[in-house]
Amino acid sequence: MRMPTRTQVAIIGAGPSGLLLGQLLYKAGIEAVILERQTGDYVLSRIRAGVLEQVCIDLMDEAGVGDRMHREGLVHSGFDLLFNGERHRVDLSRLTGGSHVMVYGQTELTRDLMEARHAAGLPTVYQAHDVQVHDFDTDHPRVTYRTAEGQLHTLHCDFIAGCDGFHGVCRASVPRNAIQEFEKVYPFGWLGLLSDTPPVHDELIYINSPRGFALCSQRSKTRSRYYLQVPLTDRIEEWTDAAFWQELKLRLDEEAAAQLVTGPSIEKSIAPLRSFVTEPMRFGRLFLAGDAAHIVPPTGAKGLNLATTDVKYLSTALIEHYQEHSNAGINAYSARCLRRIWKAERFSWWFTSIMHRFPEDSTITAKLQHAELDYLMHSDAGLRTIAENYVGLPLDFAQPKA
Numbered sequence: 001m002r003m004p005t006r007t008q009v010a011i012i013g014a015g016p017s018g019l020l021l022g023q024l025l026y027k028a029g030i031e032a033v034i035l036e037r038q039t040g041d042y043v044l045s046r047i048r049a050g051v052l053e054q055v056c057i058d059l060m061d062e063a064g065v066g067d068r069m070h071r072e073g074l075v076h077s078g079f080d081l082l083f084n085g086e087r088h089r090v091d092l093s094r095l096t097g098g099s100h101v102m103v104y105g106q107t108e109l110t111r112d113l114m115e116a117r118h119a120a121g122l123p124t125v126y127q128a129h130d131v132q133v134h135d136f137d138t139d140h141p142r143v144t145y146r147t148a149e150g151q152l153h154t155l156h157c158d159f160i161a162g163c164d165g166f167h168g169v170c171r172a173s174v175p176r177n178a179i180q181e182f183e184k185v186y187p188f189g190w191l192g193l194l195s196d197t198p199p200v201h202d203e204l205i206y207i208n209s210p211r212g213f214a215l216c217s218q219r220s221k222t223r224s225r226y227y228l229q230v231p232l233t234d235r236i237e238e239w240t241d242a243a244f245w246q247e248l249k250l251r252l253d254e255e256a257a258a259q260l261v262t263g264p265s266i267e268k269s270i271a272p273l274r275s276f277v278t279e280p281m282r283f284g285r286l287f288l289a290g291d292a293a294h295i296v297p298p299t300g301a302k303g304l305n306l307a308t309t310d311v312k313y314l315s316t317a318l319i320e321h322y323q324e325h326s327n328a329g330i331n332a333y334s335a336r337c338l339r340r341i342w343k344a345e346r347f348s349w350w351f352t353s354i355m356h357r358f359p360e361d362s363t364i365t366a367k368l369q370h371a372e373l374d375y376l377m378h379s380d381a382g383l384r385t386i387a388e389n390y391v392g393l394p395l396d397f398a399q400p401k402a
């Protein structure tokens with residue numbers, strides 16, 4: 001491939017944020033080049049959550065990549081909460097006037113976007129090393145990188161989109177006095193296991209048990225994803241599949257424990273939990289989007305959904321810039337995103353806090369958690385609050401009129 005030397009938008013990172021942005025810009029006739037540190041196969045090997053909000057489903061359609069998602073994704077119109085030994089259903093559709101979520105793995109969504117980009121012949125440089133962003137406080141930003149063969153290249157552009165995840169180079173390149181970071185690290189992790197076994201239930205079950213949180217999720221009718229809250233000191237090698245299944249059963253209710261089908265793991269890993277937000281999200285001609293700007297703990301599966309709505313605001317702003325010669329969207333980008341992000345951060349933090357055991361908890365804490373959950377499950381107002389946050393707030397929620 002001949003390396004491009006000039007583009008309109010240089011996108012750093014080929015995760016869901018970068019790929020979706022590339023696709024939305026392409027649909028609007030705006031050129032972009034994606035620079036990704038890893039190989040495509042490596043990006044697709046990362047197992048992440050898989051619950052899409054309606055806004056995310058709509059964006060996949062808008063990007064022209066929704067066909068397989070609609071064919072293979074599972075529509076879920078509710079989920080269960082298990083606490084104090086009893087299961088309660090949150091009927092998302094009834095409580096939100098017909099909304100639902102779609103169970104479709106992030107890996108599949110990423111694959112669809114990658115294939116669409118490849119089919120359209122759009123430029124992506126994989127294994128781009130030593131990416132550096134320059135002069136984004138001027139009208140002539142540029143990005144330098146080395147190819148897998150070690151050649152140094154420069155990409156001139158109008159804008160840089162930092163879609164390079166939590167450990168990326170873009171946020172790290174912003175002068176420290178121009179950026180504020182808010183962070184909370186939780187004192188436990190999630191041990192996840194993927195297996196080709198039928199899910200224990202046709203909907204998700206979020207579990208608050210005396211032994212800690214657990215989650216029964218799924219990727220399809222034949223592939224399950226389960227999680228256990230574990231101490232951060234646990235090492236993955238110590239968790240045999242047998243130990244995982246045994247512990248999961250102890251956290252389930254009797255009916256689910258009896259129905260659980262176990263099998264060998266395809267993937268098993270421990271992930272830390274973090275709440276993190278960067279303010280602002282734009283620095284001159286550099287924008288941050290997705291995990292580069294914020295992290296939520298996975299309880300409620302907001303990470304991917306937030307990333308895609310950042311990208312919606314960003315693509316809209318860039319389209320306005322090129323097509324209408326207006327910078328209104330660019331100037332509003334950071335505030336718009338953050339107004340939405342903080343609400344999802346709050347929900348994810350609350351859902352994490354109410355469902356997990358914390359090391360400092362005393363005997364009263366579980367009782368208080370149960371009382372709050374019991375109240376919410378028997379109050380229509382409470383149920384609606386959970387449901388409308390779970391299915392995702394509309395894109396224009398609490399946003400000033402354009």
Ligand code: APR
Nearest residue numbers: 013015016017036037131164165168169290291303304307
């Ligand atoms: N140069 C080039 N690419 C980079 C660099 C770098 N210096 N640093 C990171 N990257 C790449 C990573 O290899 C990765 O492929 O940027 C990509 C970022 O992708 P993600 O981490 O998946 O972030 P994002 O696209 O914002 O997706 C957010 O991922 O972590 C989940 O919960 C999160 O579901 C949400 C989604």
Ligand code: PHB
Nearest residue numbers: 049050217298299300301
């Ligand atoms: C997942 O399937 O990986 C998943 C689902 C729901 C969550 C978190 C993770 O809240």
